[in-house]
Amino acid sequence: MSMLERTGLAALRRIDPERAHRLAILALRAGLAPRPGPVASPRLRTRVAGLDLPNPVGLAAGFDKNAEALGPLSRAGFGFLEAGAVTPQPQPGNPRPRLFRLPADDAVINRFGFNNDGMEAVARRLAGRPADAVIGLNLGANKDSPDRAEDFARVLAHCGRHLDFATVNVSSPNTEKLRELQGAEALSALLAGVMEARDWLPRPIPVFLKIAPDLSEAELTEIADVAQAGGVAGIIATNTTLSREGLTSPARDEAGGLSGRPLFDRSTRVLARLSKITDGKMPLIGVGGIASAEDAYAKIRAGARAVQLYTALSLHGLSLVPRITEGLDARLAEDGFATVADAVGTAREDWL
Numbered sequence: 031m032s033m034l035e036r037t038g039l040a041a042l043r044r045i046d047p048e049r050a051h052r053l054a055i056l057a058l059r060a061g062l063a064p065r066p067g068p069v070a071s072p073r074l075r076t077r078v079a080g081l082d083l084p085n086p087v088g089l090a091a092g093f094d095k096n097a098e099a100l101g102p103l104s105r106a107g108f109g110f111l112e113a114g115a116v117t118p119q120p121q122p123g124n125p126r127p128r129l130f131r132l133p134a135d136d137a138v139i140n141r142f143g144f145n146n147d148g149m150e151a152v153a154r155r156l157a158g159r160p161a162d163a164v165i166g167l168n169l170g171a172n173k174d175s176p177d178r179a180e181d182f183a184r185v186l187a188h189c190g191r192h193l194d195f196a197t198v199n200v201s202s203p204n205t206e207k208l209r210e211l212q213g214a215e216a217l218s219a220l221l222a223g224v225m226e227a228r229d230w231l232p233r234p235i236p237v238f239l240k241i242a243p244d245l246s247e248a249e250l251t252e253i254a255d256v257a258q259a260g261g262v263a264g265i266i267a268t269n270t271t272l273s274r275e276g277l278t279s280p281a282r283d284e285a286g287g288l289s290g291r292p293l294f295d296r297s298t299r300v301l302a303r304l305s306k307i308t309d310g311k312m313p314l315i316g317v318g319g320i321a322s323a324e325d326a327y328a329k330i331r332a333g334a335r336a337v338q339l340y341t342a343l344s345l346h347g348l349s350l351v352p353r354i355t356e357g358l359d360a361r362l363a364e365d366g367f368a369t370v371a372d373a374v375g376t377a378r379e380d381w382l
Contacts, residue, residue, distance in 0.1 A: 035347045038062075042344075047129045047138070051093075051344070058099040063348050065105040068163075069355035073362050074109075076370040078335045079236040079263035079313045081164055081194060085109035085355045086370050087326060090317050090338035091168035091197065091240075092140075096147045097155040104163035107351035112338065113152070114168030115199050118184045120148035121172055128286070132279035136321070137293070138341050140270070141286030144170045144202065149188045156192035166195035168240070169224070170202070179220040183227040190231040197238045197266060198224055202287065214252050221260035236263030243268035243297045243318065250300065254307045264313030266338070267304055268297040271318075290341040294319025298332050302381035305333025310375050321346065323357025330358075330370060331377035 038057070042050035057063060070084035077083070088110040089103060097113040104111060123145025130139045146152070152167070159165055169185045171178035186196050200217065221239075228234055239262045241253055257265055270287025277292060297318025304314055316334030320326050321342035329337045342350060367373040 031347055031349045035349055039345075039347050043131075046127075047131050047344075048126065051129070054344075055094065055099050058102040061102065063102055063106060065102065066107050066352045067105050068109065069107045069352050070109075071359050073367070073369055074355060074359050076109075076335065078315070079195070079238070081110065081236065083109040083164055083336060085358075086330065086334075086336035087351060087355050087358070088112060088315070088336060088338040090340040091115055091199070092142075093340050093343065095145070097152050097159070097167075100155070100159050100163065100165060104160045104165075106348045107355055109336065109355075110164035110166065110194075112166045112168055112195075112197060113156075114146070114197070115144050115170035115202070116146050116149055116152045116167060116185055116189065117144050117170045117172045118149050118175070118181050118188075119172050120151070121145060130281040130284045130286070132277060132281055132288075132290070134279040135277050135282070135290065135292055136342075136345060137277070137279070137288055137290030138344065139281060139284045139286045139288050141284070143173065146170070149185045153189045153192065156189055159192060164194045165192075166197060166238075167193050168197045168199050170199055179216070179223055182220060183223040186224055186237075187227040187230065190228065190235060191233070193235055195236045195238060195263070196224075196228070197240050198262075199240045199269070202269060214256050217253065217256045218260060221256070221262065225261050238262065238264045238266050238315065240266040240269055241300075243271045243293065243300050244273065245300065247303065250303055251307050254304060254312065258308070258312060262312075264315060264335075265304060266315045266317055267301045267334075268293075268318050271296055289318070290345075291319050291321065294325060298329060299381050301329060301334055302332040302378045305375050305378050306382060310378075320354070321350070323354045323361060326354050326358050327361045327373070328377070330373050331375070332381045333375045333378050335371070335374050 316329030
């Protein structure tokens with residue numbers, strides 16, 4: 031980490047976390063961020079649901095909600111980017127404060143509630159996206175929508191021509207009753223609408239499903255069955271958790287979804303269980319608590335074909351991305367894996 035990045039992070043930690051996040055986006059747009067370019071090697075290059083990635087380390091949804099900084103982010107070392115979540119209509123989200131740092135736990139709690147500029151504004155920005163990056167969009171539903179399932183399809187229909195993949199997000203804990211769409215019947219109907227919208231695109235793209243970490247074995251099995259039957263290309267495991275187990279920071283009792291270090295074990299166990307349920311045949315993307323090359327490697331060996339991170343960037347800066355990718359390359363080599371794909375699921379049983 032450079033002195034400039036260290037100084038910048040220290041300054042951002044002294045101000046309101048949501049304002050700090052906004053300043054980070056503005057700094058990216060101004061060119062004040064590391065730009066190593068995509069980190070790639072023959073060992074790191076991988077293919078996930080038809081997407082050719084220079085490396086398997088992606089940016090999770092939530093950081094660049096409104097697709098404002100895709101250009102600089104595409105040069106920060108990521109193998110792929112996911113913007114959003116985006117809803118049909120702009121919405122302010124939940125009242126502030128709604129983002130809380132838990133420094134003693136290396137964690138964050140948020141209850142944003144899908145605050146975003148809406149699909150019209152985001153589509154205009156996506157139209158000018160960098161052509162050489164792999165870019166997806168997290169699809170959401172408006173809080174006051176009379177038909178939330180239809181909202182996901184509407185966003186995809188409007189923005190899909192500019193995307194390489196899309197993610198159906200029914201796992202945010204911050205929109206009332208959204209997680210109820212993870213039930214088999216509701217999810218089947220929702221996915222049918224999304225896949226129909228996908229099929230009408232000039233270039234059909236893979237659609238992923240992002241799930242919660244707070245699901246039972248039976249619920250995971252049900253979701254996997256519905257996802258496979260519905261034509262989903264892969265599952266992103268996982269979103270934030272409602273659990274507060276083991277937290278010590280003063281803000282631990284704030285409502286919202288918890289991300290960061292405490293989510294790592296819980297989300298990795300879900301990932302491994304999904305890998306076993308699907309017999310490793312459905313592509314999985316591992317998210318939750320990744321802050322090092324060792325964390326990314328553990329997710330891959332638990333069953334992920336690629337990984338995503340977000341919260342750790344607020345603690346360690348964007349220079350964390352090339353450190354993770356280069357470290358991952360070294361660990362694959364040390365264990366004799368010629369490619370990322372060779373390592374996928376090789377330590378799954380350790381998490382079951």
